[in-house]
Amino acid sequence: xxxxxxxxxxxxxxxxxxxxxxxxxxxxxxxxxxxxxxxxxxxxxxxxxxxxxxxxxxxxxxxxxxxxxxxxxxxxxxxxxxxxxxxxxxxxxxxxxxxxxxxxxxxxxxxxxxxxxxxxxxxxxxxxxxxxxxxxxxxxxxxxxxxxxxxxxxxxxxxxxxxxxxxxxxxxxxxxxxxxxxxxxxxxxxxxxxxxxxxxx
Numbered sequence: 001x002x003x004x005x006x007x008x009x010x011x012x013x014x015x016x017x018x019x020x021x022x023x024x025x026x027x028x029x030x031x032x033x034x035x036x037x038x039x040x041x042x043x044x045x046x047x048x049x050x051x052x053x054x055x056x057x058x059x060x061x062x063x064x065x066x067x068x069x070x071x072x073x074x075x076x077x078x079x080x081x082x083x084x085x086x087x088x089x090x091x092x093x094x095x096x097x098x099x100x101x102x103x104x105x106x107x108x109x110x111x112x113x114x115x116x117x118x119x120x121x122x123x124x125x126x127x128x129x130x131x132x133x134x135x136x137x138x139x140x141x142x143x144x145x146x147x148x149x150x151x152x153x154x155x156x157x158x159x160x161x162x163x164x165x166x167x168x169x170x171x172x173x174x175x176x177x178x179x180x181x182x183x184x185x186x187x188x189x190x191x192x193x194x195x196x197x198x199x200x201x
Contacts, residue, residue, distance in 0.1 A: 011025070150165075
């Protein structure tokens with residue numbers, strides 16, 4: 001399920017500096033952006049700060065944004081660049097433990113309580129991926145962007161996107177197997193073309 005694009009009239013008003021219109025955009029996209037950033041940095045307070053900075057950059061860049069592009073793709077380009085800046089600037093930041101109740105909801109419907117441990121294991125495995133694999137996997141399985149949108153957002157080729165998602169899922173499954181956990185795939189779309197079974201992330 002891909003993210004909807006903002007209303008064109010609202011977007012045009014925001015480009016002209018209308019703060020009320022921009023507030024509507026922020027309300028629409030702040031949760032998916034925050035969830036994505038939180039998964040990348042593992043620190044709730046830092047993720048909140050970075051999300052605010054991302055939307056500040058978006059507000060500043062909107063007048064030059066081309067309406068020929070998808071807004072959501074550009075938004076995640078801005079997000080990626082801000083997160084990478086932060087990760088480079090604080091190379092060995094100690095990892096904060098994210099409480100289970102702080103974790104964004106997963107694609108699990110009516111998960112029985114005994115599956116919580118397995119879900120937690122999935123997120124631990126995702127957290128241990130390198131940042132390139134993690135960004136691609138989260139944009140696909142959490143944000144819901146298409147392969148083409150991910151390629152545009154991360155500014156890489158479609159083939160690289162497919163490989164990174166395949167590799168990320170493979171590494172997650174290997175990590176889960178070490179803990180004796182097996183999760184089946186719930187995705188039957190173009191992900192099958194990448195040759196990977198998707199963990200329920």
